Amino acid sequence: MNAAARFLSPSEAARQLGISAKALRLYEERGLIAPHRTPAGWRAYGPAEIARCTEIVELRALGLSISEVARILKGDADILTRVLTAHEAALEERIRQSGSSIVKVRRLRGELGRGKLPATRDVIGAVRARPAVSVAFDLPWPWGGERFELRDIRLLNYIVGPLGSGKTRFAQRLAEALPDAAFVGLDRAADGGAAIAARLDADAAPEGEGRRDPGLARG
Secondary structure (H helix, E strand, O other), X not given: OOOOOOOEOHHHHHHHHOOOHHHHHHHHHOOOOOOEEOOOOOEEEOHHHHHHHHHHHHHHXXXXXXXXXXXXHOOOHHHHHHHHHHHHHXXXXXXXXXXXXXXXXHHHHHHHHOOOOOOHHHHHHXXXXXXXXXXXXXXXXXXXXXXXXXXXXXXXXXXEOOOOOOHHHHHHHHHHHOOOOOOOEHHHOOOOOHHHHHHHHHOOOOOOOOOOEEEEEEO
């Protein structure tokens, strides 16, 4: 161990990286990092380990699982191709949306130039982009910390799976992560979910675009 180098304890390294010490341990268990050991057996993270962890954290922020990160760090071209392809598609979608917004703004400016005052809702729709609802978090047991990311979430989502698959725990975690979300387990309702289903059917037009029930699960 180089005495001149600055070595950090797990808690110090986790704080610097903005992750938990548990995440560091998971990276070690998956073979992504190999921290040094002090004479007393304590883990220590030097500049090389911190640099490696920084790469892992940034790759995880892209929505990649630990196994995918491991393959990228080993130089897996297939995973790199998939990541770059997805990023290219996202950039192209942003360009498409920007082009559509420019067309709307130009049309409104043209109307103003002809002396026609556009409707307020049209102006708001043209100049304010509506953010897409998305969520990303580390999956609970039994998935062992794998990264999950979901975009373009609908107002109502069903999660269906076999017994023991962990779908209920997953749906609950998803409902916790999303704003204004609610988890409803239909099969656990006293009447088999009939009353809840009837209420949902009657509420076909929810009030407010922010209302969501992404955790509706059949468990």
